[in-house]
Amino acid sequence: MKLIANNSFKIISGKYRGRKCNFPDVDGLRPTTGKVRETLFNWIAFESHNKTYLDLFSGSGALSFEALSRGAKKVISIEKNSSAFKSLEKNRKIFGSNRIEIINHDSLKYLSTKSDRNFDFVFLDPPFNQSIINKALKLLSSGSYINSGSKVYIESEYKILESDVSELFLEKINIIKQKKSGQVHYCLIEIL
Numbered sequence: 001m002k003l004i005a006n007n008s009f010k011i012i013s014g015k016y017r018g019r020k021c022n023f024p025d026v027d028g029l030r031p032t033t034g035k036v037r038e039t040l041f042n043w044i045a046f047e048s049h050n051k052t053y054l055d056l057f058s059g060s061g062a063l064s065f066e067a068l069s070r071g072a073k074k075v076i077s078i079e080k081n082s083s084a085f086k087s088l089e090k091n092r093k094i095f096g097s098n099r100i101e102i103i104n105h106d107s108l109k110y111l112s113t114k115s116d117r118n119f120d121f122v123f124l125d126p127p128f129n130q131s132i133i134n135k136a137l138k139l140l141s142s143g144s145y146i147n148s149g150s151k152v153y154i155e156s157e158y159k160i161l162e163s164d165v166s167e168l169f170l171e172k173i174n175i176i177k178q179k180k181s182g183q184v185h186y187c188l189i190e191i192l
Helices: 034-043 062-069 082-095 107-111 134-142 161-166
Strands: 001-004 009-010 021-023 052-056 072-079 098-104 121-124 151-156 171-179 186-191
Touching: 021 082, 034 062, 034 171, 034 186, 052 062, 052 107, 052 171, 062 072, 062 082, 062 098, 062 121, 072 082, 098 134, 098 186, 121 134, 134 161, 161 171
Parallel strands: 052 072, 052 121, 072 098, 121 151
Antiparallel strands: 001 009, 009 021, 151 186, 171 186
């Protein structure tokens, strides 16, 4: 997806390639840039089709809708802000797919309930400077949202170090990819 104008982006690839999505002005909402999204989906390209995704702090929905376009089996998007949630619902209707479910809920409260299913991919792109990442990672692991083979994608204002986050997981982990674009650090963690 590529940011093309104020508060909109386009799907980069897949079934909905070129489709435009809009999103509202919401404090702290910073859609993943087209460059970063393209890198992420290149990292997971050969294993992303027909998989399940959990998009925490969904915001604009850029990651969710790109995953949907690229053949996701199911996408669960969690967004607390009511304006952003309404925008996500509006975009979901434009896509007309039943493979994406959008939930208006606080992501950390959502994760505090034990899951009855594991996700292949989790997108974790919370608001910056609010100390959310460590809490979310711990809840993902203890709540059975991930298992061996799952991958967790993180965007943050700082570099994620394996030594700092490995203690948050019940499982063994490995940071398999990591980059920086502007002020945004992003990485892909594999659950072993």
